[in-house]
Amino acid sequence: MATGTTYALVGLGIGLIFQVTGVINFAQGDFVMVSGLMFATLRANGFGTPFAALIAVGVTTVIGALTHLLVIAPVHRAGHHRLMILTIGVSIVLQGAALLVFGADAHFALEFSPGGSSQLLGVAVARQYA
Numbered sequence: 001m002a003t004g005t006t007y008a009l010v011g012l013g014i015g016l017i018f019q020v021t022g023v024i025n026f027a028q029g030d031f032v033m034v035s036g037l038m039f040a041t042l043r044a045n046g047f048g049t050p051f052a053a054l055i056a057v058g059v060t061t062v063i064g065a066l067t068h069l070l071v072i073a074p075v076h077r078a079g080h081h082r083l084m085i086l087t088i089g090v091s092i093v094l095q096g097a098a099l100l101v102f103g104a105d106a107h108f109a110l111e112f113s114p115g116g117s118s119q120l121l122g123v124a125v126a127r128q129y130a
Helices: 002-021 028-044 049-075 080-102
Strands: 118-120 123-125
Touching: 002 028, 028 049, 028 080, 049 080
Parallel strands: none
Antiparallel strands: 118 123
C-alpha cells in the first residue's frame, strides 16, 4: 500500500510538471530518489524525522530549481524532443551524483514511530505505513 501511494504521488508530480512546463521530465523519479536517499542518510545519522524531511525536501527543491534555471530555461524555445532529451541527461547526472555521494549500498529510513503494529479492519498494519 505504501509503495503504491508513493508511485501515485510521483505520478501526480509528473503530471503537474507537464501541465505547468509542457515538458515530460524524465528526471522526476531521480528527484524522488535523491530526496529519499538524503532523508534516509540524515535519519541514520541521528537527525529527527521532521528536520530530516525538511532538509531533504529543501535540497531537492534547490536541485529542481537549478535544473530549471541551468538546463530548461536557457533552451525553453527548443522543441519538446530536445527538452525531453535534456531531462534524460539530468536524470543520468543525478544518478551518477547519487552513486558518488551515497554509494551503491541500499539505504533504509528508520521507522517514523517505533512500536508494534496497529489493527485496521482485522489486518495488522506496521506503524511505518499507518
